[in-house]
Amino acid sequence: MDIKVVRQIMEWNENCHEELQQHFNDKKILMINIMGSPGAGKTTFILKLIEELKSENLRVGVIEGDIAGKIDAEKMAEKGIPVVQLNTDGACHIEAQSIKNIVPEFDLDDLDILIVENIGNLVCPAEFDIGEHLKVALLSIPEGDDKVEKYPLMFTRSNALVLTKYDMKDYFGFDEERVIKNCKAMNREAEIFKVNSLKGDGLKDFICWIKGFIIKSN
Amino acid sequence: MDIKVVRQIMEWNENCHEELQQHFNDKKILMINIMGSPGAGKTTFILKLIEELKSENLRVGVIEGDIAGKIDAEKMAEKGIPVVQLNTDGACHIEAQSIKNIVPEFDLDDLDILIVENIGNLVCPAEFDIGEHLKVALLSIPEGDDKVEKYPLMFTRSNALVLTKYDMKDYFGFDEERVIKNCKAMNREAEIFKVNSLKGDGLKDFICWIKGFIIKSN
Numbered sequence: 001m002d003i004k005v006v007r008q009i010m011e012w013n014e015n016c017h018e019e020l021q022q023h024f025n026d027k028k029i030l031m032i033n034i035m036g037s038p039g040a041g042k043t044t045f046i047l048k049l050i051e052e053l054k055s056e057n058l059r060v061g062v063i064e065g066d067i068a069g070k071i072d073a074e075k076m077a078e079k080g081i082p083v084v085q086l087n088t089d090g091a092c093h094i095e096a097q098s099i100k101n102i103v104p105e106f107d108l109d110d111l112d113i114l115i116v117e118n119i120g121n122l123v124c125p126a127e128f129d130i131g132e133h134l135k136v137a138l139l140s141i142p143e144g145d146d147k148v149e150k151y152p153l154m155f156t157r158s159n160a161l162v163l164t165k166y167d168m169k170d171y172f173g174f175d176e177e178r179v180i181k182n183c184k185a186m187n188r189e190a191e192i193f194k195v196n197s198l199k200g201d202g203l204k205d206f207i208c209w210i211k212g213f214i215i216k217s218n
Numbered sequence: 219m220d221i222k223v224v225r226q227i228m229e230w231n232e233n234c235h236e237e238l239q240q241h242f243n244d245k246k247i248l249m250i251n252i253m254g255s256p257g258a259g260k261t262t263f264i265l266k267l268i269e270e271l272k273s274e275n276l277r278v279g280v281i282e283g284d285i286a287g288k289i290d291a292e293k294m295a296e297k298g299i300p301v302v303q304l305n306t307d308g309a310c311h312i313e314a315q316s317i318k319n320i321v322p323e324f325d326l327d328d329l330d331i332l333i334v335e336n337i338g339n340l341v342c343p344a345e346f347d348i349g350e351h352l353k354v355a356l357l358s359i360p361e362g363d364d365k366v367e368k369y370p371l372m373f374t375r376s377n378a379l380v381l382t383k384y385d386m387k388d389y390f391g392f393d394e395e396r397v398i399k400n401c402k403a404m405n406r407e408a409e410i411f412k413v414n415s416l417k418g419d420g421l422k423d424f425i426c427w428i429k430g431f432i433i434k435s436n
Binding site: 149152 | 358362
């Protein structure tokens with residue numbers, strides 16, 4: 001007799017991820033999962049990104065993942081961005097089921113892109129697919145140039161690495177070549193971007209890249 | 219009939235934590251658990267701290283927790299610090315059992331203090347006691363002044379909050395009062411320190427504080 005083996009959580013999560021991805025395909029939504037340490041600059045990056053995308057008539061919604069509170073969601077709402085706060089009540093990552101529960105809060109016909117700001121954590125979120133088409137890992141210059149080596153799963157599984165707070169590179173003596181070499185060694189396809197989100201420097205390249213994945217034709 | 223309920227992992231962990239703490243008491247070792255985000259400056263802080271403690275004839279050993287690699291352990295070894303690398307192979311935190319397995323690698327009679335550098339993560343390590351007398355949370359200025367609110371468990375459970383890379387305060391417009399107010403609101407007893415580890419600024423206050431907990435009489 002064959003014994004059916006179910007890999008608890010991870011298998012359910014993967015099924016739910018595929019179902020979500022199909023739903024986003026049907027609705028012609030590009031879904032981006034933004035990950036990184038606490039303080040990597042995820043919120044500032046997303047805010048500036050949306051500002052620039054707006055000027056190209058691209059419509060973006062945001063799911064703000066946080067353990068507690070709604071500080072970042074409030075920042076999005078202030079700018080008139082459709083946003084839903086997802087609180088994990090202590091959990092260190094987001095799972096696909098949570099995204100599935102939240103998606104009905106958005107009118108997907110009115111969006112081109114859905115961005116999820118994951119929990120600030122360079123470890124656990126990398127393990128969970130949540131319906132995204134693109135995983136983007138942010139690494140801020142002040143975090144240091146050894147982080148790709150120390151947190152390999154995140155950088156192996158991400159489609160792009162964005163170096164944020166790039167204006168601080170010289171101050172912190174950040175060895176950019178080390179980071180790029182290590183990232184490419186574990187993930188040859190990874191795109192690498194260098195951004196100062198406050199000023200918007202480097203965002204154009206990133207936008208140019210994601211535009212290749214946008215499904216809706218305007 | 220009474221049904222015995224065992225809280226898997228957490229209960230075993232707590233038993234192991236108490237056993238370890240007793241062992242450290244018997245050996246007159248002060249055990250400190252250093253936590254913080256990736257890039258908060260844990261390794262630099264520990265290196266400078268040990269340099270200063272050495273000049274006061276205090277002997278320190280280090281357990282370096284990392285998901286992968288031994289970059290930080292090598293930095294310790296270079297300085298002649300007794301160090302053991304603990305690799306979690308992907309796990310996002312250290313548990314007490316891992317510390318128990320490693321402790322025999324040290325000659326505790328030759329140490330006054332054992333420092334554990336936990337996995338870079340502001341979430342999961344806060345849940346696990348690992349035999350420590352003191353939990354110390356590092357928050358670096360570039361991470362931003364909203365982190366205490368967003369990762370409350372870490373700051374609720376820590377005996378001290380160390381603001382690292384404090385020299386960057388003005389550059390990042392870091393609202394120190396917000397951080398201190400929020401930290402004290404959830405953890406009235408928390409000690410707060412302001413440190414630039416590269417130069418050693420502010421370390422004296424921290425050393426003065428931990429000296430009150432040192433068990434061995436030299």
